[in-house]
Amino acid sequence: MPRRNRYRKDSVRSLCVTLMRLAYPGRLLQLQDLFGLDETTLSRIYNDTVDWLVARFGYLLYWHPMLNFERLDDYSEAINAFGGITQNKCWGFVDGTFRATCRPLVGQRDYYTGHKKLHGFKYQAIVAPDGLCVALWGPFEGKRNDVYMGRRSEFEARIRDIRHGPQRVIRLVGDSAYQSFRLCVVPFIGRRTLSISQTQFNKHLSSIRISVEDFFGLVMEQWKYLGYRTGLRVGQSPVASSFEVGVLLSNCYTCIYGNTISSRFGIDAPTIEEYLEIRNRPN
Secondary structure (H helix, E strand, O other), rough: OEEEEOOOOHHHHHHHHHHHHHHHHHHHHHHHHHOOOHHHHHHHHHHHHHHHHHHHHHHHHHHOOOOEEEHHHHHHHHHHHHHHOOOOOEEEEEEEEEEEOOOOOOOOOHEEEEEOOOEEEEEEEEOOOOOOEEEEEEEOOOOOOHHHHHHHHHHHHHHHHHHOOOOOOOOEOHHHHOOOOOOOOOOOHHHHHHHHHHHHHHHHHHHHHHHHHHHHHHHHHHHHHHHHHOOOOEEEEEEHHHHHHEEEEEEHHHHOOHHHHHHHOOOOOOOOOOOOOOOOOOO
């Protein structure tokens, strides 16, 4: 890690400080005795470590380089083996998430969402059947909806770039907010006018689409600090970077131990070396 703020940071200790900070929404005062450092130094170490992790591995979150057609085809086979959508070839699940924060001092209207009546920011993610978040876009203002995030992320263009020919259409599973996207399979709308087969289709689609929500729940369960909105102050701490690091660390955890999503679809995540693109270097 780089040397900044006139003090030298140990990489292992810096990572431990970050993990402890994210794991529980306590105060830095509680970490002083554990690490033998004052609150100011602990805060600097956490902020610098989070910024460094995003700068070093953030590209893996935006759109992971391992997403080629062969891997997407393996994902779709896993979903079909579980009981996927026979009419379509689906490889992942897309959805947005809202992360509440403390009310900011500046730009309150941009961060406020009337739907939840809270201030915060949003991300859009694609979760694969191996339990990894393979694409993450954001942060977006809290007032933005899924359609806006989907158009800004241009995920359909990325999927078209890696598919082989018009006959090999690969899609994502989304909720009704993604009905305007051609490469998304969404539920039928209108409860009273749906046929029995359409109702069953919606029920089955919901049972597999919940995987993306399961991943967000996993992140918040592992890194409880991210759910402590009164401690997440926009402009005073790396709020968005903290969430991105939480997603990155949850992906690393999944590569080692797996999660409920990978168990559900029966497909293993890559090794942590493959995910982080760590290659053996000569001595």
